[in-house]
Amino acid sequence: MDRYERVPIQEESREERVRKFALIDEPYSLEDAVLEGQRCLQCAMPYCIQGCPITQDCRGYNILVGERDFDGAARLTLRENPLATVLCKTCYHFCEDDCIMTGRGVPIAIRHLKRAALDYGKSDLLYVPSKKKSERIAIIGAGPAGLMAAWDLAIRGHPVTVFEHEPFLGGQINTIPRYHLDPDDLDTDLARWKNLDVTFVVGKRAGVDFTPKSLLEEGYEAVLVSIGASKARELGIPGEQLPGVYHALPFLLAMNKRPEGIFGRKGRKIVVIGAGDVALDAARSARRLTSGGEVQLVYRRGPEDMKATEEEKTGGQIEGVRYVFYRSPKAILGSEHVEGLVVERTEHGPPDAKGRRTLVSVPNSEETIPCDMVIVAVGEVADLSGFDKEYDFKFASMGWPEGKKEGWMTDVEGVFATGGRSVVHAMGAGERAAAAIDAYLAKKHGRAPEPRPDPFGGSEPPKMPSGYGGATWTP
Ligand SMILES: Cc1cc2nc3c(=O)[nH]c(=O)nc-3n(C[C@H](O)[C@H](O)[C@H](O)COP(=O)(O)OP(=O)(O)OC[C@H]3O[C@@H](n4cnc5c(N)ncnc54)[C@H](O)[C@@H]3O)c2cc1C
Incomplete structure (x- = not known):
């Protein structure tokens, strides 16, 4: 085996990808996982762990997989990661970006090894x-911020209520489209929580049914606001309210929750506006809607400015999304329904005072892209209606x-707020936030703050193979 080459991850063919709406990455076979685990150099300074926002001990599960201890690898993974089934397919793997092998060859397939650990090890803990x-x-x-905080605080022994x-x-x-994630993966993760004192109250909206302050008045001693950014940012151009114009999040949610309702239509011409991961997910999902049709991604800048990950950009290319650069949307045309998108050409202008590249319109360059569906994916903002200003x-x-x-x-004592740019x-x-809340409550009640205990009730760390260096870096 060449240590610098990754054991290949099998993917669906282009034809199969767009024919169905299902996972495109095959799992490793057990033997392939072992080989890939053995590639890990077991660095003394594990940049992979350092690069992970939850400091998951990926170096640890790599060696356990390499030694065929899948049960140990699953336990180690789940010890710090209560949404591991979701993350082993969707994580943007910042660990792999920081893997020392990147400089010498291909990084260890850490995300895929996590999946193997859960597939072949005892993961129904x-x-x-x-x-x-x-x-x-x-x-x-x-969302993942609220769920992680709920898990962490419940492991520490707090009764937690999550309002959604x-x-x-x-x-x-x-x-997240089904070609990245199976629909029951989150339920698989949450099934491990059943002995925790976490109560979910769904269908209740902060700002309408209650507020963070009213929850404090009801006797909750701390409140975490983890509401993400779910309100679509609008383009603000004529025609945006026409039937056939979707915003990316409701479109993707509909694709996941009721694909039969919109699946199987043929011959559509779909335009997606934007160039981030959400735009790519919308375009790639739309490709799965358009047997015989066409999906174009319109972006006002060039390829080098696209914010989407390489994985998404390449996925879009393989699946036949057509990228249209240097076009700025001006209006959506149609009387009863979308018929076209008017765009204007753009080009780079002189640098601004700070030396940044500017973008200018090309005069008299308007053109119309015929289409019968437009998906707007230009970002989201938080919906804070019903929240007082005093949280600041x-x-x-x-x-x-x-x-x-x-x-x-926040400015209201006992109310915290946070979120994140990836799961x-x-x-x-x-x-x-959970650690900060626990420390706040410990101080309030005269206790010393403690680290999060072992979530499986044990006191011993998992048994590691000989040669494992242990943590040499402390977050
Ligand atoms: C299409 C798409 C694809 C993505 N793909 C990936 C991926 O492959 N990998 C990855 O790592 N990340 C991905 N992300 C990003 C990731 O999903 C987000 O960064 C993450 O979900 C943010 O978590 P959060 O908990 O901060 O917010 P959210 O996930 O937005 O959760 C906030 C929750 O609060 C609820 N809420 C909002 N307002 C209220 C209120 N007033 N009262 C009560 N509840 C409220 C919302 O309904 C929601 O459930 C993707 C995002 C999108 C949109």
Whole structure:
């Protein structure tokens, strides 16, 4: 085996990918996983762990897989990661970006090894809360940030109630297309939580049914606002309200929740506006809607400015998404329904005062792209209707609200707020908010803050193979 080459991950062919709406990556066979695990160099300074927002001990599960201890690898994975079934398919694998092998060959397929650990190891473990504490905590929003915080606080022994305005849990995880994630993966993760004191209240909206302050008045001692950014940013051009214009999140949710309702239509011409991961997911999902049709992704800048990951951009290319660069949307045409998108050409202008490249319109360059569906994917903002100004949130660049004080506390004592730009970043934020809430409550009640206990109720760390260096880096 060449240590610098990755054991290949099999993928569906282009034809199969767009014919169905299902996972495109095949899992490793057990033997392939062992070979790939053995490639890990077991670095003394594990940049992979350092690069992970939840400091998952990936070096540890790599060696366990390489030694065929899949049970140990599953346990080690689940010890820090209560959404591991989701993450082993969807994580943007920041660990792999930081893997030292990247400089010498191809990084270890850490995300895929996590999946192998759960596939071949005993992964139906149950989490165990530590000694019960009396302080109740409320969490608003059941996305990955809220779920991670709920898990962390419940493991510490707190009774937690999670309020969610949708009828389902998981937040934006529900919009991740089925070619990245199986529909029951989140339920598989949550099944391990059944002994934890976490109550989910769905269909209740903060700002309408209650507020963070009213929850404090009801007796919750701390509240975490983890509501993400779920309101579509609008283009603000004529025609945006026409039938046939969708915003990306409701479109992707519909694709996942009721694909039979929109699946199987032939001959459509779909235009997606945007160039981030969400735009690519919308375009790639739309390709699966358009047997014999056409999907174009329109972006006002060039390929080098696209924010989407390489994985998404390449996926779009393989699946036949046509990229149309340097076109800025001006209006959506149609009387009863969308008929076309008017765009204007753009080009780079002189650098601005800070030396950044500017973009200017090309005069008299308007053209119409005929289409019968437009999907707008130009970002999201938080929906804070019904929230008082006194929380004085700050907003992350991708739109979710955060507390300004240490540990993300807001200006209202006991109310915290956070979120994240990927599933694992949101989980990392939830984990840190949980630690801050626990420390806040410990101080309030005269206790010393403690680290999160072992979530399986044990006191011993997992048994590692000989030669494993142990943690040499502390977050
Ligand atoms: C299409 C798409 C694909 C993505 N793909 C990936 C991927 O492959 N890998 C990856 O790592 N990341 C991906 N992401 C990003 C990732 O999903 C988000 O970064 C993450 O979900 C953010 O977590 P969060 O908990 O901060 O917010 P959210 O996931 O948005 O969760 C917030 C929750 O709060 C609820 N809520 C909102 N307002 C209220 C209110 N007033 N009252 C009560 N509840 C409320 C919402 O319904 C939601 O459930 C993707 C995102 C999208 C949109």
